Amino acid sequence: MFLKVGLFVTCLVDLMRPRIGFAALKLLESAGCEVVVPEAQTCCGQPGYNSGDRPAAQALALKVLREFDDCDYVVSPSGSCGGMIRAHYVELLAELPQHADAARRLAAKTYELTDFLVNVAKLEVVPGRFPGTITYHDSCSGLRELGVKTQPRALLAKVPGLELKEMATPEYCCGFGGTFSVKYGEISSRIAERKCEDITTTGADAVVLGDLGCMLNIEGRLRRRGDSHTRVYHVAEVLAGVEDTDGNR
Amino acid sequence: MTTPHASGASTPNTGARPHSTISFKDRAHDRLNDAKVQRAMRNFNLAGARARGVLDLENLEDIRTSAAAIRDRSLAMLDVWLERFEREATRRGVTVHWAESHDDINRITVEIAKANGVKKVIKSKSMVSEESHLNAAIEAAGMKVVETDLGEYIVQLAGETPSHIIAPAIHKNRDDVADLFHEHHKTPRNNDPAVLTMEARKFLREHFLSADMGITGGNFLIAETGSLVLVTNEGNGRMTTTMPRIHVAITGIEKVLGTMEDLSCILRLLTRSATGQSISNYITVNTGPKQAGDSDGPEQMHVIIVDAGRARLLGTDMQEALRCIRCGACMNHCPVYQNIGGHAYGWVYPGPIGSVLTPNYIGLEKALDLPHAATLCNQCGVVCPVKIPLPELMRKLREKQTERGLRPWQERTGLRLWSWLAQRPSLYGLATRVAARLGKSVGGAERTIHRLPGKGWTEGRDMPAPQGKTFRELYAERNRK
Numbered sequence: 001m002f003l004k005v006g007l008f009v010t011c012l013v014d015l016m017r018p019r020i021g022f023a024a025l026k027l028l029e030s031a032g033c034e035v036v037v038p039e040a041q042t043c044c045g046q047p048g049y050n051s052g053d054r055p056a057a058q059a060l061a062l063k064v065l066r067e068f069d070d071c072d073y074v075v076s077p078s079g080s081c082g083g084m085i086r087a088h089y090v091e092l093l094a095e096l097p098q099h100a101d102a103a104r105r106l107a108a109k110t111y112e113l114t115d116f117l118v119n120v121a122k123l124e125v126v127p128g129r130f131p132g133t134i135t136y137h138d139s140c141s142g143l144r145e146l147g148v149k150t151q152p153r154a155l156l157a158k159v160p161g162l163e164l165k166e167m168a169t170p171e172y173c174c175g176f177g178g179t180f181s182v183k184y185g186e187i188s189s190r191i192a193e194r195k196c197e198d199i200t201t202t203g204a205d206a207v208v209l210g211d212l213g214c215m216l217n218i219e220g221r222l223r224r225r226g227d228s229h230t231r232v233y234h235v236a237e238v239l240a241g242v243e244d245t246d247g248n249r
Numbered sequence: 250m251t252t253p254h255a256s257g258a259s260t261p262n263t264g265a266r267p268h269s270t271i272s273f274k275d276r277a278h279d280r281l282n283d284a285k286v287q288r289a290m291r292n293f294n295l296a297g298a299r300a301r302g303v304l305d306l307e308n309l310e311d312i313r314t315s316a317a318a319i320r321d322r323s324l325a326m327l328d329v330w331l332e333r334f335e336r337e338a339t340r341r342g343v344t345v346h347w348a349e350s351h352d353d354i355n356r357i358t359v360e361i362a363k364a365n366g367v368k369k370v371i372k373s374k375s376m377v378s379e380e381s382h383l384n385a386a387i388e389a390a391g392m393k394v395v396e397t398d399l400g401e402y403i404v405q406l407a408g409e410t411p412s413h414i415i416a417p418a419i420h421k422n423r424d425d426v427a428d429l430f431h432e433h434h435k436t437p438r439n440n441d442p443a444v445l446t447m448e449a450r451k452f453l454r455e456h457f458l459s460a461d462m463g464i465t466g467g468n469f470l471i472a473e474t475g476s477l478v479l480v481t482n483e484g485n486g487r488m489t490t491t492m493p494r495i496h497v498a499i500t501g502i503e504k505v506l507g508t509m510e511d512l513s514c515i516l517r518l519l520t521r522s523a524t525g526q527s528i529s530n531y532i533t534v535n536t537g538p539k540q541a542g543d544s545d546g547p548e549q550m551h552v553i554i555v556d557a558g559r560a561r562l563l564g565t566d567m568q569e570a571l572r573c574i575r576c577g578a579c580m581n582h583c584p585v586y587q588n589i590g591g592h593a594y595g596w597v598y599p600g601p602i603g604s605v606l607t608p609n610y611i612g613l614e615k616a617l618d619l620p621h622a623a624t625l626c627n628q629c630g631v632v633c634p635v636k637i638p639l640p641e642l643m644r645k646l647r648e649k650q651t652e653r654g655l656r657p658w659q660e661r662t663g664l665r666l667w668s669w670l671a672q673r674p675s676l677y678g679l680a681t682r683v684a685a686r687l688g689k690s691v692g693g694a695e696r697t698i699h700r701l702p703g704k705g706w707t708e709g710r711d712m713p714a715p716q717g718k719t720f721r722e723l724y725a726e727r728n729r730k
Contacts, residue, residue, distance in 0.1 A: 009720050011671070014719050014721055015684060015685055015688075015719055016685075017715070018718060018720035018724075019716065021724070022720075022723070022724075039674075039721060039724070039725070041674075042671040042672075042677050043667070043671040045668070045671075048664050048667070050625060051647060051664055052620075052646075052648040052650055052651035052652075053651050053661070053664045053665070054648055054651075056665060056667070057668075059672055140624070140626035144626070144627045144628075144631055145627070172584065173584045173624050175584060176624065177623070177624025178624075178625075180621070180622075180624050181705070182703065182706055183705060184274070184277070184585075184621075184622060185704065185706055185708045185709060185710075186277070186278060187281065187585055187622075188624075189708065190281060190709070191588055192710065194584075194587075216712065216713055217710065219711075219713045220706070220707075220710035220711045220712050223710075224709065224710050224711045
C-alpha cells in the first residue's frame with residue numbers, strides 16, 4: 001500500500017509511555033504503511049487552547065502544520081490530540097487566513113490510530129495476543145469529536161485470547177480534562193472514582209483505552225484506592241503485543 | 250430594551266444587587282464532603298430517564314437540527330417576534346411589561362400587586378424570578394409569597410435556593426423534607442413520600458384558594474397568537490394561572506417562538522430531554538385573561554418580558570447560549586454537576602449552561618472558575634436538544650478571561666513557558682529527558698508517584714511514573730543501531 005504516514009507521538013506518550021509510540025509504529029508498519037516520525041515534534045497546543053491562551057496554541061499548531069505537511073496521513077495514538085488537530089485547528093487558526101488551506105488539509109488527513117487502522121489502512125491481522133478479559137473506556141474526544149467507538153473494539157476482537165466485558169457506562173468521562181485534572185483535582189478524582197467503580201465491577205483483568213491522559217488518571221485513581229491488580233493498557237499496546245518489559249503497573 | 254454592546258467588555262449592568270465573586274472551588278469542596286448531598290447526587294439519574302425517553306424518536310438528530318434552527322430563527326428576528334407578541338397579547342387583554350433589569354422585574358411585580366391590594370402571592374416555578382430575588386422583594390413590600398411547585402416549596406421552607414432548574418430540591422432527601430414539614434406544618438413527623446406529598450397538597454390548597462395573585466415563569470411566548478406556554482407536571486401551574494384574580498408571568502426575551510408549529514417541534518424535545526417524558530402532565534397555553542363567557546381564569550393577565558443581560562449576547566459569539574430551552578439535560582449529563590450538585594455553581598443556573606450564562610449575566614470576573622469547571626467531555630453538547638455548543642462557549646469564555654488578564658499569573662506563566670519550550674525542540678528534548686528520569690526515580694520500584702507539587706493531582710490519585718527515557722531519545726537510539 002505504501003501510504004506515507006506521519007506519526008504524531010504526542011507529548012504525553014513521549015514523556016511518560018514511549019512504548020505506546022512504538023506500539024503505534026509497529027501497528028502502522030504491519031498495516032503496510034511507510035511511517036515517518038518528525039523528530040522535532042512536541043505538543044499539539046491543546047493545553048493552551050483549552051486554557052484560553054490562543055496565541056500559545058496557535059504557535060504550536062503552526063509548528064505541527066509545518067512538520068507534517070508532506071505526509072499523506074497523520075496518525076496519533078490519541079483521540080484527544082487527534083481531535084485537536086482534526087476538529088479544532090481550522091477554528092484555532094481562523095484569524096490567520098494565510099494558513100487556512102494548510103489547516104484544512106492537515107485536519108482532513110489526521111486520524112486517531114484505531115480509526116486509521118480500520119477505515120484507511122484496513123488492517124486485517126493484528127500482531128498482539130492477550131489472554132484475559134478487558135473492558136474498554138471510550139475517551140471523550142475520540143468518541144465525541146472523531147466518532148471512535150467501534151474501531152478499537154473491532155481490532156480488539158481480532159486479538160487471540162482477549163475477551164471484552166463492557167462496563168455499564170463506557171462513555172462516561174473519567175474526569176481527566178487536561179488542566180482540569182490539576183486545577184480541580186478534588187472534583188476530577190471524584191469523577192475518576194466513579195469510573196473506577198464501573199471498571200472494577202466488570203471484574204476485567206485490564207481496562208484498555210486510547211488516550212494516555214485518561215490512562216494516567218484512571219490508573220492513578222485505581223492505585224490510590226488500593227487496586228494493584230487491574231491493569232491499564234493503551235489499545236495500541238494490546239494490539240501490537242508490545243512486551244511489558246518494565247512492568248506496566 | 251438595552252442597546253446591544255460588545256460582549257464581555259465590561260460588567261453587565263443588569264441593575265441586580267451587586268454579586269460577590271463566586272468561590273466555586275470552596276463551594277464544590279463543601280458539597281464533595283457533605284454526605285447528604287453526595288447520597289442525593291448518587292441517586293440522581295435524569296440522564297437515564299432521557300436515554301429511555303428519546304428511544305421512540307427515530308430521527309432524534311433531525312429533530313435536534315430543526316429545533317436548533319427554530320431557536321436561531323427566533324433569535325435572528327427577536328425584535329419582530331417580540332413586537333408581534335406584544336401586539337397579539339395586548340389585543341387579547343394582556344398587559345405586557347418590559348423589564349430591562351432585575352430591579353425592573355421586582356419593581357413592576359410589586360407595583361402590580363400594590364395597585365390591586367394583593368396580600369398573598371402564590372408562585373409556580375420561575376427561574377427568572379430567582380435571578381432578581383423576587384420573593385425577597387415581595388416580602389419586603391409587606392406581602393406573603395408561597396412557592397407551589399413541590400420542590401420549590403421545600404426549598405422555600407428550608408430558606409435555600411434551587412439546586413437544579415427543573416428539580417429544585419434534588420439535593421434533599423425524604424428525611425430532610427419530613428423534618429421541614431414537621432417544623433413548618435406542625436404535623437407529626439412522617440418520612441413516607443406519599444404522605445408528605447398529600448400533606449403538601451393539603452397545605453398548598455389553602456394557599457391556592459386564598460391568594461390574590463399568581464406568578465409563573467414562561468417556557469415560551471408564541472408571537473402569532475400572543476400566548477404564554479407553561480410546561481408542568483404537578484398541576485400547580487394551572488392553579489396559579491386560574492385561581493387568583495391576577496396572573497403575572499415572567500420570562501426572558503429569548504423565550505419567544507414565532508408560531509405554534511415551532512412550539513410543537515420544540516416540545517417533542519423539551520420534555521424528553523428533561524425527564525424522559527414524551528409529554529409532560531400539563532402543557533398550558535394561556536391566551537389572555539378571563540373573557541366574557543369563560544368559566545374561570547384571572548381577571549388580569551400580565552407578562553413581564555425580561556432582558557437583564559440577554560440582549561447583550563445577541564450578535565456576539567455567545568448568542569447560541571440564548572437558544573436554551575431550560576430542559577436541564579446538560580447538567581443531568583455533566584460529570585462535574587453529578588458530583589457536586591447545583592449549589593456549588595453559586596448563581597441561578599448550574600451545570601454547563603450555568604457556566605456559560607452566569608459569567609455573561611453577572612460578569613466574567615465574578616465567575617472566574619465557572620468556564621473552567623468542566624472537563625470539556627462534550628456530553629452536554631451531544632444531548633442538548635437545541636445543539637448549543639457548550640464546550641466551545643466555555644472555551645471562548647476562557648479566551649476572554651485570558652485576553653482581559655483575569656487568569657492567575659502562575660497559570661498564564663506556566664502556559665507561556667510550556668508553549669515557549671515546546672517551540673524549541675532541542676531544549677524541549679533536554680527538559681523532557683530530565684523530567685522522565687526524575688519521574689522514574691521518584692516513582693521507585695513501585696513505579697508510582699504518590700506526591701506531586703501543587704497537590705492538585707495527587708490529592709486524590711497517584712501518578713504512574715514515566716518509563717525513564719523519552720520516545721524521541723529511544724527512537725533516535727533505535728535508528729542509530
